[in-house]
Amino acid sequence: MTDSGITADTVAADVEAIALAVPGVRVLYPVGTTGHLASTGARLLGQDEPTRVRSGSGGVEIAIGVDGSHAAPAVVRAVGAAVAPLLGPGAEVRVTVVRIER
Amino acid sequence: MTDERDALRREGIGLEPEDLDGQSMERLSEYLDAGRTPPDPAIDNSPGCQIALDALERLRGLTPRLFADDVAAEPAVDEGWMAGLMGLIALDARAGRRIPISSEFGDLGITEGAVRGEIRAAEAAVPGALIGRTRLHGDVTVPGASVRVALDVSAPYGVPIDDTVGRLRAEVWRRLRDHTELTIEGIDITVHDIHLLPSPEEER
Numbered sequence: 001m002t003d004s005g006i007t008a009d010t011v012a013a014d015v016e017a018i019a020l021a022v023p024g025v026r027v028l029y030p031v032g033t034t035g036h037l038a039s040t041g042a043r044l045l046g047q048d049e050p051t052r053v054r055s056g057s058g059g060v061e062i063a064i065g066v067d068g069s070h071a072a073p074a075v076v077r078a079v080g081a082a083v084a085p086l087l088g089p090g091a092e093v094r095v096t097v098v099r100i101e102r
Numbered sequence: 103m104t105d106e107r108d109a110l111r112r113e114g115i116g117l118e119p120e121d122l123d124g125q126s127m128e129r130l131s132e133y134l135d136a137g138r139t140p141p142d143p144a145i146d147n148s149p150g151c152q153i154a155l156d157a158l159e160r161l162r163g164l165t166p167r168l169f170a171d172d173v174a175a176e177p178a179v180d181e182g183w184m185a186g187l188m189g190l191i192a193l194d195a196r197a198g199r200r201i202p203i204s205s206e207f208g209d210l211g212i213t214e215g216a217v218r219g220e221i222r223a224a225e226a227a228v229p230g231a232l233i234g235r236t237r238l239h240g241d242v243t244v245p246g247a248s249v250r251v252a253l254d255v256s257a258p259y260g261v262p263i264d265d266t267v268g269r270l271r272a273e274v275w276r277r278l279r280d281h282t283e284l285t286i287e288g289i290d291i292t293v294h295d296i297h298l299l300p301s302p303e304e305e306r
Contacts, residue, residue, distance in 0.1 A: 029149050050147060059208070065149065068220075072212055072281040073203045080207035093208035096200060098149035100220045100281055102156060 012053035015060050015083050019095075022078045024070030026101040028052040029063040059092035065099040072097045122195060123148040127188050130154055134162070153219035154195040160226055161187070183234070183256060183295055190235050194218040201242045203283055212282060214238060220281055221251065224273040230258025230299050231266055240287070248287040251278070256295035267291045 019025055030050040054061040064079060066072045076095050083093045122130065125145055133145055134155060145151045198214030218236050225233045234254035241247045251274065257266045271289045278286055 030147050050143075063149070065152075066281075072216075073210075073283055076203050076210045076212070077205045077207065080205050080210050084207040095208065095210050097203075097212035097216055097281075098197065099152055099216050100223075102223065 011060065011086065012051070012055050014086055015053045015055070015062065018082050018086065019062055019064065019079050022075065022082055024067050024072075024075035025064050025079060026067045027065040029065060029098050031061050031063050057091070059087055059094065061094040061096075063096050063098045065101045066097050068100045068102050072100060122154055122192050123150050125151050127154065127158075127192055130158060134158055149213075150195040150197065150215060153215060154191050156219060157191040157194070157222055160223070161191075161232075164230070164232070187232065187234055191222070194222060194236055199243050201282060201284065202245050204245060214242060217278070217282055217284075220277045221253070221274050224270060224277055227273045228266060228269045230261060230297075231270055232256040232297070233270075234294065238284075242284060245283070246285055249284045250287050251289045253289070253291045254294050255291055256297050257293045259296050259298045263293055263296075267293065 016028055019028060030052055031054040052062065060083065062079070062083075064076070066075045076097050079095050080093050083095070087093060123144070125148070130145065130151060133142060138146075138155075145155075194215065195218075196215050198218070200211045200213060201217060203210040203212060217238070221236050222233050225231045232255065234256065235252075236254075237252040238249055239252060240249035242249055253270070253274070255267070255270065257263050271291055274289050275286065278284055
């Protein structure tokens with residue numbers, strides 16, 4: 001819980017929703033580990049889905065699949081610009097395109 | 103191709119199942135056979151597996167024609183080359199290096215695996231072309247650094263090789279221009295093999 005009463009989970013949910021609303025973003029993939037390990041880890045924790053937004057005091061990290069009809073650099077920049085205002089001073093957004101979707 | 107796989111093993115780049123987030127190419131092939139049902143989150147949540155599935159689907163669209171028994175007296179495509187291709191698809195699907203994308207908002211990038219997947223997908227725009235090994239030469243992690251792309255290709259018999267190579271180069275160039283900020287110095291395409299494609303009459 002932060003001073004403003006916003007939890008990390010809330011931030012993650014907001015980041016996920018905002019990123020998915022950016023034209024050209026098709027899907028968010030689990031961050032920071034492989035899909036296999038992420039899915040296994042989620043099951044062990046009793047979660048249906050692995051974490052798709054990694055958040056901490058330093059900022060947030062997401063991995064996106066971009067629709068092939070959109071230019072990936074423009075999409076990833078739009079995601080960065082959309083998510084950055086959610087974060088506190090000094091926090092950084094890290095966005096990686098991991099697949100061009102067809 | 104076998105030599106290439108051996109060389110990759112010597113370089114420490116294994117072709118083990120974990121290269122595809124714990125999934126073997128056989129498992130992915132079965133998943134494709136089953137129409138991707140029932141959904142397997144371990145595969146669906148893995149961009150590497152999804153990139154490999156994309157390539158497998160394209161390959162499947164072509165291989166029944168390549169391996170048709172009555173196509174011709176000559177082998178349509180070398181089966182060893184095809185077996186090696188499966189390993190290369192798995193290698194290409196790995197995330198690899200992170201290629202930066204410029205921005206005033208944060209740390210943005212695209213994985214080498216996503217880029218290689220897009221390079222390989224160029225074969226869909228050039229009928230009969232099969233892309234083997236793909237390589238990005240140069241330090242792609244440094245913004246603005248010059249990069250050369252190298253592709254090994256099997257070209258369809260009966261189509262001028264210059265045409266196949268020219269179309270493939272243009273398609274790869276377009277995809278890299280659209281989806282990366284790489285400074286492409288050149289795209290080197292080596293045709294390693296020629297394979298037969300059946301005529302429309304033979305396919306019927």
